[in-house]
Amino acid sequence: MTSASTPALDLEHVSKTFYAGTPNERRALRDVALTLRPGDFVTIIGSNGAGKSTLLNVIAGSLPLDAGTVLIDGRDVTRLAEFKRAVSIARVFQDPAAGTSPHLSIEQNLSVAWNRGRRHTLGRGLTAARRARFRTELATLEQGLESRMSHRVGLLSGGQRQALSLLMASFTKPRLLLLDEHTAALDPERAELVLRLTAQVIADHHLTALMVTHNMDHALRLGNRLVMMHEGRIIRALNPDEKAGATVADLLDMFGDARAQLDDRTLLA
Amino acid sequence: MLGALDQGLISALVALGVFLTFRILNFADLTVDGSFSAGTAMAAILLFNGTSPVAATLIGALAGAAAGCVTGFLHTKAHIDPLLSSILVMLAMYSVNTRIMWLGKDGVQRATVPLLGKHTVFTWLAENYGRDSWVTVGVIAAGVLVMVVFVNWFLGTNFGLAVMATGDNPAMASSLGISTDFAKIVTLGVSNGLVGLSGAVWAQYVGTAAIGDGTGWILIGLASVILGNALLGTRYVALMTLGVVVGSVLYRVAIYFALKWNFLSNTDMKFITAALVVIALVLSASKHVRTLGSWLSPWRRKPDAPEPMAVAPNQFSPFATADAATQPGPVVAPEKGVAR
Secondary structure (H helix, E strand, C coil): CCCCCCCCEEEEEEEEEECCCCCCCEEEEEEEEEEECCCCEEEEEECCCCCHHHHHHHHHCCCCCCEEEEEECCEECCCCCHHHHCCCEEEECCCCCCCCCCCCEHHHHHHHHHCCCCCCCCCECCCHHHHHHHHHHHHCCCCCHHHCCCCEHHHCCHHHHHHHHHHHHHCCCCCEEEEECCCCCCCHHHHHHHHHHHHHHHHHHCCCEEEECCCHHHHHHCCCEEEEEECCEEEEEECHHHHHHCCHHHHHHHHHHHHHHHHHHHHHC | CHHHHHHHHHHHHHHHHHHHHHHHCCCCCCCHHHHHHHHHHHHHHHHHCCCCHHHHHHHHHHHHHHHHHHHHHHHHCCCCCHHHHHHHHHHHHHHHHHHHHCCCCCCCCCCEEECCCCCCCCHHHHHHHCCCCHHHHHHHHHHHHHHHHHHHHHHHEHHHHHHHHHHHCHHHHHHCCCCHHHHHHHHHHHHHHHHHHHHHHHHHHHCEEEHHHHCCHHHHHHHHHHHHHHHHCCCCHHHHHHHHHHHHHHHHHHHHHHHHCCCCCHHHHHHHHHHHHHHHHHHHHCHHHHHHHHHHCCCCCCCCCCCCCCCCCCCCCCCCCHHHHHCCCCCCCCCCCCCC
């Protein structure tokens, strides 16, 4: 069924409301539509509470949808449990502690990640062949982790853990990679490093990816498309040509305009 | 003294089960008291009815495993808190075990099944080497060692790693395609299967099965795990599992001497065990004791000095302060690998 024209990800009329029917009701996503062709790398920016992280959570299946459909490679996964979707969707979280298992060693973490999409059999989790493979993969991170494979991940720095999370999410070549502000908890130097590795693995494996970020500069430097969100809506989408020429100042202007329009509309409605 | 070693080794199976749930799965499973009794009741009634000792022992273990799986289902499918779902099963098992003990061929509703004169796994040993002998200790130790190897093998498989990841970071496990529900149910089954096995052997060792036999085993198991892990450390799974056995044996030997020298009466045991667990939990939560413990541990290893982790989310949020976004990005400086 999968042809070149089938979108890698297709979101239709996606809506999500938290605490519906209570005074705390918050509409996190309002009728969002987004389509990614294979190989697209879309960066998402938006203010706090714009629904960026919620969007990634409903795509990954860690939050159920109120309405709408999620299609991966043309297949409807809206009702599929998170762990089943994980066969084709990989994630890197904002918190470096979230994407790795602190009490397992580096090689054990990699082995668990390597089993993505495979059956969890009663075969050995760590074989000589796997270790050799992991050593090569770790070397690409340039963190010296390949010589510390039996060390517990809890002993690594935030930057190293995030680099490892990125490797664990990408080295099985998932159909879709979701990056949720994955550099936000790092100091600028480490953030830069993880960003560089991100661009590298996505290019190397030709991954389709969605990256949420608070940093406009990052959003412009990486990816071929850009989406701007505000209060649960996509208020602006830049195609590859528009994105290529855009600057941070342009983005701020666009955001100001779009928000003003939106506020006027809300006022008139 | 030999009896204390026997008992310590048999209860090491309970400790291994508790180790799997409490330490590996991070699941406070109190099913243990119920699944231990399921093991004693099932094995005893089968032996009473003339089943072969090996079959009776295995079916006893399966009865325990079934109880564990029910706890797993209550927790994962009915979304009941771990502690509560296991207490519910423990309570329900009291009735189930009573019914099991009524299954005698003669139809008598017993609260105690005597195994006097029945053929058990210990009959041959007792006939050839007497009731207490080093041979018996050795045979039980060998059996326990097989189970230690089994647990280590289990945790080293692809599925075992998935179980460890589920206990350590469930959100990550799900995001990597692991069915955490399935991992929990199976591990609870394996854990309580070990507990049931212990119960089945225990009934044959003491020569009787009574309905109240299971009470307090969760604490004995927990005390053994805490004691063993404190002694042998938590660096490697193999050492943790061996430590659990050592902890269990030491616990029994300590109690043996306390009883022998009339420090304690048999009825004080539950209080002492509870007090020991409280002390161990308080101590293990204390930073100073942990530091001391890591100094004393023969497997202590200096952790690599963790680099300070700047947690500054939204530091560059352009929407918060427009100026921050226009600042040039920091110069790319590749992190140097930590030379070791």
